[in-house]
Amino acid sequence: MGDSRKRAAALGAATIGEVLTTTGYASVLAQLTAAQQMQLQTYLDALVIDPLVQQEANDVLRKGTKIYGQLVYTDPEAKRRADKVMRAYVPLHQLDDCVRLNLALLLDSKALVPTSDNPDEADYLAKVRKTLEYHGVWLRLSPKMVRDADDPSRWVKDPRHFEVWLSLGPRGDAIPTKTGRIDREALLSTQVIGANYYEKVDQGPVQSTLDREVRRLSSEIDDGMQLHIEIARIRREATIGVVEASDFLGGADFPSMDIWNGPQKILVRAMYLMNAGQIWGARALLIVSAIAVRDAANLLHKYIDKSTSGAERSVKVLKVARTAGKVAEVGLVVTGVGALALSGSAGAGTVAVTESSVDALAEREVGRYLARNPELAGELNQVRLAPGPRGTILGNVKGGHSAGAGEGFTHW
Known part of the structure; x- marks a missing residue:
């Protein structure tokens, strides 16, 4: 190593210290062991020494080689001199250029x-x-x-x-x-x-699942609003007195279009949190929005069922309610939290998942998140949502009720 280092220095070979310092890796230089520094320095020296040594040996062999037609003869003494020259060659192995x-x-x-x-x-x-x-x-x-x-x-x-x-x-x-x-x-x-x-x-699984469910719920909100608009149009175009009589006889109460505004605002906020990497918050708002869409669709279905708005529209709005309910279920299990409780909520031997079981689990999970993030609870309290079935939450939360949801949401 000593003779090779001296020769390499005379030939202008770089030192490992110079190489790492000039390239900005001075901190890495301080981490190298003595053996690692020696290995890398040998590699640097070999790059300038070996080509010259090889050239010198080749020159000796060329001078000691005679060609007679098809016969090539190399003087044994030239081979010995070339071998002697090659003793200065620095052998390198496959990974000598790295540590x-x-x-x-x-x-x-x-x-x-x-x-x-x-x-x-x-x-x-x-x-x-x-x-x-x-x-x-x-x-x-x-x-x-x-x-x-x-x-x-x-x-x-x-x-x-x-x-x-x-x-x-x-x-x-x-x-x-x-x-x-x-x-x-x-x-x-x-x-x-x-x-x-x-x-x-x-x-990944969590992000892609939430993305899919957000798109699905957004589509259902659009469908619900279109059905609502269609029914409102039918009411406007009906003969004077017919709608009133139908509603009175059926005990129907036509809900405001505003029932879709709340869940839509919450869904937009969920999308914002997803983009910010706040997955748990986005999940909580997705659940709230999904249950609010379900309740809004059920409220519209209740009106259709009690009036004469048609069975076809009744089926469509029920589809909105069912899909929104499924979105809430997915939101509860997407990160693993609540999956076991929801899967067993209907009891042994059945696959049914009821609205009340979804609401109960949603109350617990959303309440826990809101308790740790009261600013989000404050935002939700400013959003009006359609009331859910008696005994459920998320749309009809009373003060002091639920596991940390606080005052809850203003209901219609």
């Missing part, structure tokens, strides 16, 4: 801390940590590519100037960092980690 670093010294303390309350994110980041620990973070060196001075159309390696980077595994994806410190941005910019984050978190 595994101490992950604990590189990783920012917040790099693997979830930034949302999405359980998929926490699960994925835990897997990322295991991946980092298994494959390791490696320091990599590679000569820069420059144009050949003799032939500018060719690119050749410059053995005195280097690219430096970190990678996942000795030959894995680069971890983009300019200082050697790995923060969250560097991790998610690593190709395999970032791509899987999108798949497992941004498009």
Whole structure:
């Protein structure tokens, strides 16, 4: 090593200290063990020594070689001299251009801390940590590519100037960092980690399920409003006195179109929280909105059933109520919370899930969230919702009732 180092220095070889300092990796230099520094320095020295040694040996062999037609003869003495020259050759192995670093010294303390309350994110980041620990973070060196001075159309390696980077595994994806410190941005910019984050978190089970249910509920709100508008049109166009007589005889009370405004506002707020990474809040509002849509549809159905508005529209509005109820169920189980209670709520040997069982579980789960986030409860208290069935909540909550829901929502 001593003679090789002296020769490499005379040839202008870079030192590992110079390479890491000039590329911004001085902090990584301080983390290298003596053995690692020696390995990398040997690699740097070999890049300038070996081409010259090889050239010298080739020159000796060429001078000692004679060609007689088809016969090629190399003087044994020339071979011995060439072998002697090759003793100065620095052998390199496959991974001599990289070393595994101490992950604990590189990783920012917040790099693997979830930034949302999405359980998929926490699960994925835990897997990322295991991946980092298994494959390791490696320091990599590679000569820069420059144009050949003799032939500018060719690119050749410059053995005195280097690219430096970190990678996942000795030959894995680069971890983009300019200082050697790995923060969250560097991790998610690593190709395999970032791509899987999108798949497992941004498009993961929780997020994709909530996205789907938000779209489904939004569609049902639109359908419910269209049915409501259609019935209102029929009432306006009916002969004077007919609607009044029908409503009076059936005991019907035509609800206001405003019954759809509350759940729609809450659903928009849920979408905002989803975009902000507040999955639990979005889930709570989705449940509230879904039950409010269900109750609004049931209120409209009650009117249709007691008037003469037609069986077909009755079926359509019941479909809105049923779908909204299913959205509430999905919202309760999407993160695993409430799944067991809901699955067993109907009793053994049956698959039915009643509105009251959904409401009871929703009261508990939403109430817990609102108790920890009173500002959201305050927002909901400003929204008017259609009342639910007697004995249910979310639309007809009384003060002091429910597990932390507080004053509840103003009802019609």
